[in-house]
Amino acid sequence: MLQLDFFPRTEFKALSDFQKLESVTLSLADKKRLINYPDFFQTPKANDVIRRQHSNHIDKILGFRLKYIEEMMVAEARNFEPDGSHESWGPKIHKGAQTWVGLDLQTLQTPYSEILRILQLLKIKPYQQIIDLGAAYGRMGIVLGGLFIKNPFIGFEYVKARVDEGNRIYKELGFNRCQLVTQDLFAQNFELPEADVYFIYDYGQVEHIDHTLKQIALIAKKRPVKVVARGKFTKKIIGQYHPWLELKYEGKLEEFFSVYAAYIN
Ligand SMILES: C[S@@+](CC[C@H](N)C(=O)[O-])C[C@H]1O[C@@H](n2cnc3c(N)ncnc32)[C@H](O)[C@@H]1O
DSSP: OBOOSSOSSBOOSSHHHHHHHHTSOOOHHHHHHHHTOHHHHSOSSSSHHHHHHHHHHHHHHHTOOHHHHHHHHHHHHHHHOTTOOTTTHHHHHTTTOOOOTTSOHHHHSOOHHHHHHHHHHHTOOTTOOEEEESOTTTHHHHHHHHHOTTSOEEEEESOHHHHHHHHHHHHHHTOSSEEEEEOOTTOTTOOOOOOSEEEEESOSOHHHHHHHHHHHHHHHTTSOEEEEEESHHHHHHHHHHOTTSEEEEEOOTTOOEEEEEEOOO
């Protein structure tokens, strides 16, 4: 059982345990203790609704100011397009990039418990590099920074406000191997760095994801890579146009991701 300053007997069995943690202002030392504890990232129940609520509690416990940042962007987008939606607002204010402005925050991001499951399945070794392509607020970096402290992480993200907020939390928690970088993945001059694992959750339009997968293919000619794909677009594009990626694990039921591997000789 985890010992925190406020709660000497902290358990993670029900959502109410997380609610309790959210209801007080935790010390930084307590936040750091929490993220070192795998059960903190484990959903109390394996269903999608609980998984999202659990992630929402974690965001609040860690002090992310997500709602405010997203609402500011929605307000800006509404000025341009009062009758728009999460399909059109992002491209409107971000030069065509599909940044999903106005989308529910728990749909925008992968639940923490699913990220934990992915990282455990990958059996990553210390010092292996992980990259999230379209990282939003960088949840993957939070799980890595708490539990896989020897693994460097870069999350590329178009929206600077999301990057700044994620980096603020990383800095507060003292992560020195995790960073978010403001970057348009579709930019002509962007060169994708080499990594052991790439994570893609439907970050943009079909041609954007296809472009990124082609960049990963070039890297896979030099070294083995793994690609974790979440969301129907990315998996469909891989299935149709990227046979060089070999399916290693296919998530079933409420596991919305698949794992692929490649080393093109
Ligand atoms: C569906 S979210 C996934 C977030 C995160 N990977 C996760 O799973 O929690 C996709 C993210 O990609 C970002 N994105 C979209 N187009 C992009 C581009 N051209 N370059 C960089 N990021 C982009 C969006 O702003 C959004 O935050």
